[in-house]
Amino acid sequence: MGAELHWLDQPLTWLFWTGLHVTGWKLIGYTGALMFGARWLVQFVATRRAGKPVIPRLFWYMSVIGSLMTLSYFLFSAKQDSVGVLQNLFPSFVAVYNLVLDIRHRGWRRERATH
Template sequence: MNQEILWLSWTGLHLTPWKLVGLTGALMFGLRWLVQLIASHRAGRPVIPRLFWYMSLIGSLMALSYFLLSAKQDVVGVLQNLLPAFTAAYSLFLDIRNGHKSQPAP
């Protein structure tokens, strides 16, 4: 998984499967704010939908796996993604346990 993806070499970027996993995780982690913004706009108040926590958890775990399992082996990246993964998992657990459902805007 650390070998360059040759059919993407036309981009000029050195992309490996692990790097794509890490980039996808970072993109998902970042786009969760867009989900939160849209949900809050629709509700007319600050709202954190369940999708936000799923995106946080999946994005953190994907980025964490890149820093742990790829040739990168970067402790800074591991620490940077470890706490958000636990936080998102716990928040998602609480959200599911309490039966929270997103309410549509009035």
């Protein structure tokens, strides 16, 4: 008798029409990867608005959440890929560190700069 798959490792039947094998863990991984990539769009928009290079706090939140989601995919899914773990472990620590520094420097409710 084989081991039963964790419910997040089972294929999502409502996505069978796509022809892709998508599991709950893959959905978490996809969402994390999209969030981690989309943070650059957030940074671009903030820089355009400010007229100078800036990194908004949302960038760090998206970095933390995105890297932790993709890290959890590589750690806990049936994939358990050590390359993916290593690839996402360091960015997770760096993003958390930078978020903590940003909060310490500007406070929880930072004030907007007036021009």
